[in-house]
Structure formats: C-alpha cells, structure tokens
Amino acid sequence: MSPEILHHATVRSIEQVARDTYLICSVDEQVSCNARAGQFLEIKVPHCAEILWRRPFSIHNTQPQKHTFDILFQTIGQGTHRLAHLAPDSELDILGPLGNHFYYEREMREAIVVAGGLGIAPFMLMMRELAQRRIPMQLFYGVGSSDQFCCLPLFEKYATLHLSTIDGSLGHQGLVTDLLSDYLDRNSDNHGKSLFVCGPTPMLHKVKEIAACHTIAAQASVETVMACGFGACVGCAVPMTNPVAGQKEYFLACKDGPVFDMREIVIDD
Amino acid sequence: MIDLSVQIGPLTLKNPVMTASGTFGYADEFVDFCDLNEIGGIITKTVTPQPRAGNAPRRIVELPYGMLNSIGLPNVGIENFILEKMPFLQTLKTHIFINVAGTDEEGFAYCVCRLEDVAGISGYELNYSCPNVKHGTSFSSDARIAERVTRNVRKVTARPVIVKLTPNVTSIAEIGRACENGGADAVSAINTVVGMSVDIKTRKPRLSTIIGGYSGPAIKPIALAKVFELAQNLSIPVIAIGGIACAGDALEFLVAGATAFQVGTVNFHEPNATMKIKKDLEFYCQKNNIVKLMDIVGSIQL
Numbered sequence: 001m002s003p004e005i006l007h008h009a010t011v012r013s014i015e016q017v018a019r020d021t022y023l024i025c026s027v028d029e030q031v032s033c034n035a036r037a038g039q040f041l042e043i044k045v046p047h048c049a050e051i052l053w054r055r056p057f058s059i060h061n062t063q064p065q066k067h068t069f070d071i072l073f074q075t076i077g078q079g080t081h082r083l084a085h086l087a088p089d090s091e092l093d094i095l096g097p098l099g100n101h102f103y104y105e106r107e108m109r110e111a112i113v114v115a116g117g118l119g120i121a122p123f124m125l126m127m128r129e130l131a132q133r134r135i136p137m138q139l140f141y142g143v144g145s146s147d148q149f150c151c152l153p154l155f156e157k158y159a160t161l162h163l164s165t166i167d168g169s170l171g172h173q174g175l176v177t178d179l180l181s182d183y184l185d186r187n188s189d190n191h192g193k194s195l196f197v198c199g200p201t202p203m204l205h206k207v208k209e210i211a212a213c214h215t216i217a218a219q220a221s222v223e224t225v226m227a228c229g230f231g232a233c234v235g236c237a238v239p240m241t242n243p244v245a246g247q248k249e250y251f252l253a254c255k256d257g258p259v260f261d262m263r264e265i266v267i268d269d
Numbered sequence: 270m271i272d273l274s275v276q277i278g279p280l281t282l283k284n285p286v287m288t289a290s291g292t293f294g295y296a297d298e299f300v301d302f303c304d305l306n307e308i309g310g311i312i313t314k315t316v317t318p319q320p321r322a323g324n325a326p327r328r329i330v331e332l333p334y335g336m337l338n339s340i341g342l343p344n345v346g347i348e349n350f351i352l353e354k355m356p357f358l359q360t361l362k363t364h365i366f367i368n369v370a371g372t373d374e375e376g377f378a379y380c381v382c383r384l385e386d387v388a389g390i391s392g393y394e395l396n397y398s399c400p401n402v403k404h405g406t407s408f409s410s411d412a413r414i415a416e417r418v419t420r421n422v423r424k425v426t427a428r429p430v431i432v433k434l435t436p437n438v439t440s441i442a443e444i445g446r447a448c449e450n451g452g453a454d455a456v457s458a459i460n461t462v463v464g465m466s467v468d469i470k471t472r473k474p475r476l477s478t479i480i481g482g483y484s485g486p487a488i489k490p491i492a493l494a495k496v497f498e499l500a501q502n503l504s505i506p507v508i509a510i511g512g513i514a515c516a517g518d519a520l521e522f523l524v525a526g527a528t529a530f531q532v533g534t535v536n537f538h539e540p541n542a543t544m545k546i547k548k549d550l551e552f553y554c555q556k557n558n559i560v561k562l563m564d565i566v567g568s569i570q571l
Contacts, residue, residue, distance in 0.1 A: 005301045005302070006301070006302055006540060006541060042538075044538065049334070049486075050333040050334050051331075051333075052331065052334070052335070052336060052485055052486075052534065052535075052537075052538050053331050053336070053537065053538050054538050095540070224326070225327065225329055225330070225331070226329075227329050227331070227336060227338075227534075227537040227538070228536075228537035228538065228540070230298055230301075230540070231294060231298050232292065232293060232294045232298045232299070232536060232537060232540070233292070233329060233338070233340075233537045234314075234323065234328070234340050234343055235328045235329030235338065235340065236326075236328075236329075237323065237324075237325070237326045237328055238326070239325070239326070243322070244322075245322075246319075246320065246321070246322055247320040247321075247322055247345075247346075248320070248322060249322035249323075250322060250323060250326070250343070
C-alpha cells in the first residue's frame with residue numbers, strides 16, 4: 001500500500017490570473033517532485049456534502065525545489081467557486097498524480113502546442129520539460145477574449161506565441177486552428193514535428209484533421225466527466241478508433257489517458 | 270476485544286463491511302488506498318458469460334448528493350476474468366464474492382458453473398437488477414423468474430449465493446421471498462434506483478441511454494425502507510446497500526435488520542472509505558460497550 005496517492009496538500013496562495021481563472025499554488029513534495037506533464041489530480045471540494053465527486057485538474061506547473069505545484073482552473077460551478085475562495089494554509093484533499101503523461105519522441109525537433117481556453121493548463125509543465133531538452137516550441141493559443149489569456153509572459157519565455165481571440169481583442173480574430181493550418185502550410189517540412197493539443201472537443205476534432213492532413217503525430221489530452229479518476233467507476237469512456245466490436249470499444253480517460261494518440265480515439269465534431 | 274464478525278449463511282465475515290459490485294473494480298484498483306484484507310467481503314464488478322464493451326458515453330452524471338450511471342456492465346467475460354482477474358483476488362485473505370449476470374436465465378448458472386472449480390471464491394452475488402442492460406431487471410421484477418434462476422444456480426453450487434435486488438418493484442419482499450424459496454443464502458438490496466437527468470440548454474437527456482441508475486447518499490432513506498421490509502419478511506440475512514458513506518449510515522441499516530452492508534458510490538471519491546467505516550464501527554462499539562456487533566442487528570425499537 002502506497003499512501004502517497006491519497007493525501008493532503010497545503011494551499012500556499014491563490015491568485016486570479018485571468019477572467020474567472022485562478023491559479024492555486026500548494027505545497028506537496030510528492031506531487032511537486034513526481035508529476036509529469038499531462039497528469040492530473042482529483043481534488044475534493046471542501047466543506048460541501050452535496051458535491052460527491054472530486055474535481056479533476058491538470059497539473060499546471062511544479063516547483064520541485066520549493067515542493068510546490070500549481071493548478072489552473074476556471075470557476076464554472078459551485079465546486080470550482082469554493083476552491084477559488086480557499087484561504088491560504090487551507091488543506092487540499094488530493095488524489096494523484098493520476099493518469100498517463102505526454103510522450104516525447106526521441107526524434108522530436110519541434111513541438112507544436114495547441115491550446116483552447118483552459119486547455120492551456122497542462123502545457124506550462126510540458127514546456128518546462130521540453131525546454132530542458134532544448135526543443136523549439138510553437139504555442140497556438142486561442143481564447144474568446146483577450147482577458148482570458150493566462151500567463152502569456154511566462155509562455156513567451158519558452159515558445160513562439162500564435163494567439164487568437166474570437167472577438168479580435170488580441171491576435172488573430174477567429175479560431176486558433178486557422179493559425180495552425182497557416183503555419184503548417186507555410187512550413188511544409190513535417191519531419192520531427194510533434195503536435196500536442198488540449199481544449200474543447202470541436203477544436204480537437206479540427207486539430208485531428210489538420211494533423212492527419214499534414215501527417216504529424218498528434219497527442220491530445222482529453223477532458224471527460226469522471227467519478228473516481230483511477231479506473232473504478234468506468235464512467236470516463238472514450239471511443240476507440242479501432243474497436244473490438246462487443247468486447248473493447250472504449251478507453252478510459254483516467255487510466256488509458258488522459259493523453260491519447262489522436263489516431264486512436266474518436267472525437268465527435 | 271470487540272467482535273465485529275457477522276454470519277452470512279455458512280460464512281463468517283470478519284466484519285460486516287463489504288464492497289458493492291461496480292464500485293470497487295476487481296479490488297486491485299484499490300491497493301493504494303485500502304488494506305484489502307481488512308474488508309469483510311469483496312464483491313467484484315459484474316462478470317458475464319461473454320465480454321461486454323459497455324454503453325456509449327455519456328455514462329455518468331453528478332447530481333446533488335448522488336450520481337446517475339449507465340455503465341452497461343463492461344467486462345472481459347467469464348473466461349478472461351478467470352485468467353486475468355482471479356490470480357490477484359486469490360492472493361487476498363478475505364471473502365471474495367463474484368458478481369455474475371446473464372443476458373438470459375441460463376447465463377447466471379453458466380457463469381457460476383464455470384467458476385466452481387476456481388479456487389479462492391467464497392460465494393456469488395447474482396446481479397438480477399442492473400437497470401442499464403436489456404432485460405437487466407426482469408430477473409428481479411418477476412418473482413417466478415427470480416425463484417427459477419436462483420434455483421438453477423443453487424443446483425450447480427454449494428457455495429453461498431447472494432441475490433442482489435432492485436428497488437424498482439412493487440414489492441421487494443415478494444421477490445426476496447422468491448429468492449429465499451429458490452435457495453438463496455442471502456439477499457442484498459438495493460441496486461440503483463431508476464433515474465434520469467435532462468440538460469435544459471440542449472433539452473437532451475444527459476445519459477446516452479436516457480435513463481440510468483441513481484446511487485449515493487440521496488437514496489439511503491429508500492434503501493433503508495427496503496432493507497427493513499426485507500428483514501421483516503425474510504429469514505435469510507439481508508445485506509444492505511444504498512448511500513452508505515460512514516459508520517453512522519451503516520449502523521442505521523444494521524439496527525433496521527441488515528446483517529452486513531456494502532459500501533458503494535463513496536468508494537469513487539473516498540477510496541479508503543471502507544477502512545474508515547470499519548475503524549469507526551469499532552469506535553462506536555467501544556463507546557457504547559457493545560462487545561459483539563451482531564447483537565445490534567435488528568435491534569430497532571418499534
């Protein structure tokens with residue numbers, strides 16, 4: 001029995017970093033020193049009996065020297081609102097790190113990272129990992145309006161930014177996938193390129209098409225509802241591209257993922 | 270020394286804490302959270318004669334104090350189960366009950382028959398009551414069928430047989446009696462309550478199968494009433510299931526007449542819940558000078 005997976009972290013600080021978007025920094029050596037980019041935590045909503053399920057969050061960043069880690073999240077429902085209003089020094093009841101992580105090909109020469117909205121969450125840790133490997137990075141990052149961008153100065157240290165907003169308040173007006181298509185059309189040598197994406201389902205669908213069209217290996221971090229996060233509830237089914245009919249037709253986002261080779265999963269448009 | 274042991278048919282469980290099928294996987298999912306040998310009895314996720322992929326997403330919906338599910342019994346099938354899942358279960362030093370279901374009446378006896386020569390199995394739980402598969406609840410909503418299927422299973426095994434009942438019937442006691450007549454050693458109740466949720470923005474049902482099974486603390490009063498009804502009408506043990514999340518919940522069921530209980534939905538968000546409940550039962554006994562937990566079973570003051 002390894003008791004480290006289910007444990008308590010201590011909140012160090014909570015900061016609003018964009019519209020309805022918060023960054024919680026917490027102290028926990030186990031998560032800080034062991035988490036890999038793409039993994040997630042299941043966090044219990046404190047003091048709220050009616051909310052049963054823990055909430056899954058990507059691990060946004062870690063500071064192993066300080067034994068701290070960050071999660072980045074948007075306030076959507078009662079659970080996330082409660083988390084956003086935790087006081088420093090509060091205890092966080094956490095489960096994790098859970099799930100698999102992004103996989104880096106040995107031959108990777110350029111990382112193309114595509115994020116929609118809060119889909120940016122897992123990529124700070126990834127960029128730190130890739131910077132250590134001296135991999136050049138392009139970040140395609142789209143949100144609704146400019147006040148929803150998170151941590152741009154920090155991302156700019158690691159990657160060339162390609163920004164888009166739906167309302168045109170910053171960067172390209174429209175979808176981030178437009179920028180991605182343009183970039184890949186202009187840089188047609190796809191050798192050594194790896195694509196990583198996280199964001200809303202329609203965006204994943206489009207990115208899958210673009211990656212297939214340019215024959216670039218693409219990994220997606222998918223988001224599903226999940227009751228447990230460790231394979232017991234079997235609620236987080238993700239349809240397989242090549243199912244064994246009647247036997248195995250679904251992956252589990254929590255155990256087989258949350259990161260998948262995009263060729264292996266069905267993404268509805 | 271407090272005696273937490275309880276008797277289910279010929280079996281003595283070291284304590285009344287069991288795990289509800291479908292909420293505890295095949296136990297190996299919980300090695301990081303629990304000392305599995307401390308649990309009174311482990312009931313596996315349902316196994317069927319053939320492999321099943323399960324239902325399309327969306328399979329689960331969170332609701333206040335509860336959840337809806339329509340998982341659809343995904344499992345590797347009885348043959349792969351024996352090869353892949355039994356070796357780990359055989360290492361455990363507690364009672365292992367294999368939950369089985371058939372898509373037809375013969376399926377139950379088929380699974381049990383196939384498991385008879387497999388070591389490390391204490392008994393079976395028959396899932397007559399899954400609301401999320403075709404014909405899933407018909408075995409426990411018709412007393413004649415319930416009795417017949419139980420009898421057919423009874424013929425092929427000497428191991429204890431528990432029948433899991435649905436609350437979605439007019440008289441759960443009638444079905445329970447039929448199972449007792451068919452030779453069941455115990456009944457477990459309740460399986461999930463049929464439920465539904467609608468997204469008012471899209472006006473679509475939230476579950477892919479439209480209706481599903483409702484579980485969690487919200488169904489505890491329903492479960493308690495059904496367990497009480499069964500305990501009053503049956504002479505075989507009743508194993509309580511339904512919204513049990515702490516020792517206090519469990520004690521309500523024991524007082525109402527349950528001999529043991531299963532911990533379900535709470536395992537998803539508190540994966541060490543079984544450990545905590547067992548410990549708190551001990552504290553309760555200590556505090557109240559109860560030497561033998563069995564003494565409080567059915568002690569309700571009416």
